[in-house]
Amino acid sequence: MRPETAEETLMTVLPDPRTHAGTTVVDPPVPAVDDVRWDAELRRVLARPELLTLHPQPIAELSTGQIAGFEVLSRFDASRIVAPPDVWFAAADHFGHNAELQSRVLATAVDMRDVLPPNTFLTVNIEPHLLLDDRVNGTLFEHADLSRLVVELTEHTRAGDPRALRRVLDRLRERGGLVAMDDAGTGYAGLSQLLHLTPDIVKIDRELVHGIDTDPVKRSLMEVLGDLVGRMDGWLLAEGIETPEELDTVVGLGVALGQGFALARPAVGLLPQLTDDVVQRIRTVAGRTQFDEHVLSIVRSARVGTDPATCDVLLDADARIRAVRTGGTTDDLPLRWVRPLLVAPSASLAEVARRAANRHPADLGAPLVCTDGQGRVVGIVLHSDLLLALAR
Template sequence: MSAQSDVLEQYHKMIKEQLLYSVYQPIVSLQDGQVMGYEALIRGPKESPFHSPLAMFQFAEQQGELYTLEQLAREKAIQGSILEHPKQLLFINISSQVLYDPGFVPGKTLEILQNHGLSPNNVVFEITERSSIEDFSLAKKILEHYRKQGYRIAIDDAGAGYSSLQAIAELQPDFIKIDRSLIENIHKSKVKEYILETFVTFALKMNISLIAEGIEHEDELIKLTRLGVHYAQGFLLGKPNEAAAKLADNLSMLIWQHRKVQGGSMTWNIGDLSTPVQVFDKRVLISVVADHFKKHQEAVGVVIVDEDVPVGLVMRERLFQHLAGQYAFSLFWNRTIDGIMDEAPLIVDEFTYVEQVSQMATSRSIHHLYDLVIITSHGKMAGAASIRTILESITNVRMESARVANPLTGLPGNLQINRELNKRISDSKPFHVVYADLDYFKWFNDRFGFQKGDQLIQYTADVMQQAIAVCGTPYDFVGHVGGDDFIAISGTQAPEQLCKEMIRRFEQGVQMFYEEEEWEYVWDRSGNKVKSEGVTLSLSLVVCSCESPISLEHISHTAALLKKKAKAHQGSIYYFQNIG
């Protein structure tokens, strides 16, 4: 028997006896470090030439048996599923050409899901790039059919080639998986960082979640968390396994320390807007829910739960539309509510920022635009918020921010600065205050004009915020005292590194404001001639350990002394002192 026929026999035996098995790699949230789901990765028998999935799928494609293999792989992925709660997701790989196979119908998959206590809402079909999609209009129509049943769609290997970008534009997936080639050493590459920033902005506007693949180093994890990428996957976070995963405590702490801050100090969490809402178990009869709406005319919706975990939503108007048909009343009245509930409502954690929830809510289809937003606490039912409440709160926050913010930079002004400082002092937890002041700004303004001066002020504001994003914590604060004076309030464990980053960023870009002019001397505020290369940055770092009582006056006095020292030194510099 030839080697080729021996391999073919092994392959057919593997398929016939279903010798495949699945391992599962965790996908972790970069907001809270929790496992949001698993990617199912198929493996062949350990001692066979098909143990590697790459070899297995390449051979199946050569033999024209790809569909049969993929169907078996899907079944094994579901049978071995290790999902721990109803909100976790199972990512199942399917190649693009299988979409067009007449045998690829969701009925078989649905049957297996139900046999294992799962539903289409738990499944994400991950379109892999083993071959590019040839007919996007047909693929879109096919995938839309599955979406209506509750399945979600992910595009794999985004950034690895043109075809994946075209797939994103045409198919508008629920998840985009960023290829390892863009993730590797991203902390060392500004180009990769800028590309990821663009992906984050695009995903936010389109209500798409990003998953970074192939994370192997802590520096990569930190950078991606700071950039605002939603989820991550890779050997650092968990290797493929047959058992459920839990992220290591040190990695959870890294995520909490570096997660991206959405908005400034005036931003609210959605939990602040949570109000009680009627809940019903998913096995309750439709008639019971309808009676509730009849008795409570003010109720616009109810949440459907399974053991206190929200699994669906029923809006008043939609329920009565269901019951309005000629035979609908008798058809639905004694059925359970889970048969007609919305199985994919917007569910958010209580600590999600209100503006982020607003963007997610208003990205929904027109039919669901005014549906309630369900709010959870530790995965359990906590309450709900209406679109009206969310939009009103954003309007109020923006009006308050605009009223007291600096008109040039938009940063919080003195009223908010004092509030933040008083809050930190009353919390009695260590924090740091960085006062920033531009040296020779008056000379610059006189020489280059007020417009250039305003641009330099705005640049300095950007430098402060960018440095905080890189070296700070999620709850740090940047304010504009006035003129060329700024303040940053941070809980970072490395305050000196924060100051160094501010100076580095400032020095890196300030030259672009000089229009290639040259000079040897500048003039200080008193009109004295000083030898200098131009505007520099003086920082006063007040380290507040809070082991003893401190006051605003104590912080201000200390900062003033440090500022005097910094001003006496040529060039950008920081001085620091511990108090409290």
């Protein structure tokens, strides 16, 4: 039920928020969470179940591109106040409606399991302290079979009684349910809660995924967390993957599960699927990681063509490789085109490093170009990626 990571504008809806005579109606700011208008609107939503809808977003296996499950995200699209779900739940908490509201979400999510494809699960987000509320866990435990349901625990609020929470989670697991820890590493509990709860799925927060393709520290942290979670017999899930480069990186790091706009957006009234292009991209990158001792494991995608203004690898009119771009992108170095050093996908990392070290000193920072047996460009190899791969 957590909102997706994209920014959403906070506005309230006027009785008729349309454009009249060429003038757009400007809505007033959203009320503060302690504004009494929230109390009235929350009571209205609770009295009319159709005002609260759940939008599923796919969770993909990052080794195959298959859908492993769906997370349900709460939406209040038909209400008279337009605000992100986290604001709604904050207001519900202030006015004492949070347990009832989350019970409604949980009940709907449990029923949604009936429409899931085979071998998939459904996740729903619940704050730990509310899982101790009889209204919430009563909704959960009125079902003898909770298989294919994953309860995500946020780190935003302490449970209050860790032992009582552990007992509730034990009951959940006895009935076939699973436990996920949401937004790992960003809240109160951190590693202590991770070790105490031993969740089946650990979701890495969007903040740690954003820009991971250009941040070696974040990549190292992801590897460390993946090793820890693997030793706990759990799965690591990277959420908030929003760019193809972030997707390539988490797949290449061997992260088990992924979620985000780069894979698929949430939808209402149906179970969204991954496009063929996304599935193929995942399978291609995952296949490269099997050659972790070869340069193919660290190849990045590149723009290839004959226009210097839009390409990373420049071709001539006969489609032969002329030059590779260096500098002028993410650093202060001037843009240059240099003669490429070509490497085969099956070349060992050590061999490629030796060849790169023997280049002209002025070209040492230029990417290497990986080509297949027909001379076609597979991608580029950055020196930073080569050094990190050798250091593993």
